[in-house]
Amino acid sequence: MLTLINTNRMVPPIAPIGLEYVAEACGRAGIEVSILDLALCEEPAKAIREFFSRRNPSLIGLSFRNVDDCFWPSAEWFVPGLAQLVRDIRSLSDAPIVLGGVGFSVFARQVVEFTVADFGVRGDGEAATVSLYRQIENGRDFHSVPGLIWRQGGQTCVNEPAWPADFSLPVRRNMVDNRTYFARGGQCGFETKRGCNRLCLYCADPLSKGSIPRSRKPAEIADEIESLL
Numbered sequence: 053m054l055t056l057i058n059t060n061r062m063v064p065p066i067a068p069i070g071l072e073y074v075a076e077a078c079g080r081a082g083i084e085v086s087i088l089d090l091a092l093c094e095e096p097a098k099a100i101r102e103f104f105s106r107r108n109p110s111l112i113g114l115s116f117r118n119v120d121d122c123f124w125p126s127a128e129w130f131v132p133g134l135a136q137l138v139r140d141i142r143s144l145s146d147a148p149i150v151l152g153g154v155g156f157s158v159f160a161r162q163v164v165e166f167t168v169a170d171f172g173v174r175g176d177g178e179a180a181t182v183s184l185y186r187q188i189e190n191g192r193d194f195h196s197v198p199g200l201i202w203r204q205g206g207q208t209c210v211n212e213p214a215w216p217a218d219f220s221l222p223v224r225r226n227m228v229d230n231r232t233y234f235a236r237g238g239q240c241g242f243e244t245k246r247g248c249n250r251l252c253l254y255c256a257d258p259l260s261k262g263s264i265p266r267s268r269k270p271a272e273i274a275d276e277i278e279s280l281l
C-alpha cells in the first residue's frame with residue numbers, strides 16, 4: 053500500500069492537486085492507495101497516530117507545497133515542521149518516506165538532507181512514484197526513477213527530473229474531498245499545462261515543472277472538470 057499525506061495546513065486551504073494526480077496514477081497502475089489529508093484534520097497529531105494504528109504501508113509520500121508563507125512580517129519557514137513530521141511518522145511506521153510537491157521541488161536536495169527523509173521526487177510525480185514503488189517492492193534500481201533524490205554509500209544522488217513534453221494526467225478527481233475545500237473558502241484547481249519559459253523572479257514554477265511549456269489535451273481537461281462538478 054502507498055500512503056499519501058497532504059502536509060499543507062495553510063489557510064485558506066488549497067486542495068492538494070498534485071497529491072491527487074499521483075494517487076490516481078498509482079491507483080491506475082494497480083497500487084493500493086490511502087490518503088491522509090492533514091489540512092482537513094482538527095487534530096493532526098492524533099489523526100496521524102490513528103491512521104498508522106490501522107495501516108501498514110510499503111511507502112509513505114508527503115506532499116510539501118510551501119517551503120515558507122511568502123509573507124515578510126511572519127516569515128514562517130515550514131521545513132523544520134516537515135522534519136518533525138518525518139520523525140513522528142518514523143516512530144509509527146517502518147515504511148520509507150518520499151517527499152514531493154511544488155515547494156519541495158524548488159529545494160529538493162536540500163529539503164531531503166534537512167529532513168533526513170529517505171527519498172524525494174523533483175518534478176512530475178505520477179510516473180516517478182509508480183516507478184519508486186516498484187523499485188522498493190523488487191529491484192531497488194533507483195537510478196531509473198525520474199527526479200529521485202536518494203542515498204547510496206553515504207552520498208546523496210540526484211536523478212534528472214521527468215518533465216515529459218507529451219504528458220497526460222488522470223481525469224478522475226474523487227480521491228480528495230475537494231467539496232470541503234470549496235466549502236471552507238479554499239481553492240480546488242486543475243492543471244491545463246506544466247512548465248514555463250518566462251523568468252519572473254518570484255515564481256517557483258520553472259524550477260518545479262521545467263522551463264518548457266507543456267500543454268494537456270483540451271478534452272482531457274474538460275473530462276477532469278466534469279468529474280469535479
Ligand code: SF4
Nearest residue numbers: 248250251252255257
Ligand atoms: S508561471 Fe511563473 S514564470 Fe511563468 S509567467 Fe507565470 S509567474 Fe512568470
